[in-house]
Amino acid sequence: MHIFFATNNLGGGGTNVSRFLIHLDKIKTKHIGILLNYYYLNPKIKKSPAFDQDVLKKIFNYSDIKEFIRYVKQIFIGKDRQPENISTAIEDTIKHYILDSGTGNILRDFIKENGIKQDFLSGFVELYLQFSEKLKFDLVVALDYALKYTYKDDEGESKIYQELSKEFTNNEKANLNILETTIKCIKANNHSQKIIAPLHGYNFDSYNNYLAEVLNLEAKEKYSFYGFGLGGIADTRKLKNNLWGVPESFNQKMKSHWLISQLTKNISKKIDKRELHVLGAGNISVIPLISYLGATSSDCHSAWRRANDGESKMLIPLISSKLQFIDNVNSWEYIELSEIQNMNCDCPICREYNIVMLKEMIESGENEKFYFAKILIFIHALYQYDYVISYCEQKSNFINDFLSSPNNGINQLYKIVLNNVK
Numbered sequence: 001m002h003i004f005f006a007t008n009n010l011g012g013g014g015t016n017v018s019r020f021l022i023h024l025d026k027i028k029t030k031h032i033g034i035l036l037n038y039y040y041l042n043p044k045i046k047k048s049p050a051f052d053q054d055v056l057k058k059i060f061n062y063s064d065i066k067e068f069i070r071y072v073k074q075i076f077i078g079k080d081r082q083p084e085n086i087s088t089a090i091e092d093t094i095k096h097y098i099l100d101s102g103t104g105n106i107l108r109d110f111i112k113e114n115g116i117k118q119d120f121l122s123g124f125v126e127l128y129l130q131f132s133e134k135l136k137f138d139l140v141v142a143l144d145y146a147l148k149y150t151y152k153d154d155e156g157e158s159k160i161y162q163e164l165s166k167e168f169t170n171n172e173k174a175n176l177n178i179l180e181t182t183i184k185c186i187k188a189n190n191h192s193q194k195i196i197a198p199l200h201g202y203n204f205d206s207y208n209n210y211l212a213e214v215l216n217l218e219a220k221e222k223y224s225f226y227g228f229g230l231g232g233i234a235d236t237r238k239l240k241n242n243l244w245g246v247p248e249s250f251n252q253k254m255k256s257h258w259l260i261s262q263l264t265k266n267i268s269k270k271i272d273k274r275e276l277h278v279l280g281a282g283n284i285s286v287i288p289l290i291s292y293l294g295a296t297s298s299d300c301h302s303a304w305r306r307a308n309d310g311e312s313k314m315l316i317p318l319i320s321s322k323l324q325f326i327d328n329v330n331s332w333e334y335i336e337l338s339e340i341q342n343m344n345c346d347c348p349i350c351r352e353y354n355i356v357m358l359k360e361m362i363e364s365g366e367n368e369k370f371y372f373a374k375i376l377i378f379i380h381a382l383y384q385y386d387y388v389i390s391y392c393e394q395k396s397n398f399i400n401d402f403l404s405s406p407n408n409g410i411n412q413l414y415k416i417v418l419n420n421v422k
């Protein structure tokens, strides 16, 4: 089974982020979970004042993230952060919560100030583990640095390669140090949550090497992580084609689908059926590919951004609630609401609210209607995720079905990607 985690930056991101939580009861799906961010969620960590600080401070009174979310919903409903006459149930059916650290940058800053002092690092790691364990997160992404492999475009290939590989070696050492500290804290304090170790690299080989180092560390410490995460691939435009061996004829779309697929395959065959989470890169059209190649979960912020940034964009579905292909124009694309004429979707959101109603709410000039419409557009996208994942789960030959969908663009993309995954 694959789980897709929708990102919610409660405590950061302002206005509409907290409103979304009120409507979790509208997500009646098996495969959708919520990814929360330690950096925003813990008001003791974030340096600048968090949005809804008073609510967030109460998090320390709770011993289950689901209970805390129920409390948050009640508070926000009390504050009328939804249109009148909308019925909301406090209980919802979301079963999966994952905690991501989001602390890459903050950790980097602290270490710049303090140097890598082992006591400091242990203290930080232990607090994170305690926080995630107390709140009973189902999965926890281990702390590490957010690695960004940047380069200047005017530098020659060999110079870029040298600099990246030098930077990677340094980062790799620091990250292995944090993972080792994580294992030591887990053992010293008998933590039992399911930890995902993030992996990074600047090409396929460095990913493999880093995984080998983590597996060595596990053997040395006699500890096994619950699973692994593929990091640093959320935006493949930033990844250098030559370093990754991207075929010359590929456009950006082919590149991102192929790269994420190939990396998923490479890593999944080396981790003996353990969990594999694709960090930040779980776009809808990549879901069947990564499910097929061994990823057990993913997250992605695109659907939320598309619904909320500028003019709302709606995800055009390819799969219906009955797990049949739908012949829509622009399937799996995000299209501006004003440009959508006919769109077939039988998700619960579209059955209750049609395009005209959504447009009216957005143009109503009323704050709560405006925000609510955007949340509905987002939840409609989450249903599409659920239907696509259900399709992959229930149809044994699903990957071939996506080669002959009603959408020729998708068929061609899948053909090219699958032909090039080695």
Ligand SMILES: [Zn+2]
Pocket (backbone or CB within 6 Å): 345, 346, 347, 348, 349, 350, 351, 380, 381, 383
């Ligand atoms: Zn829909």
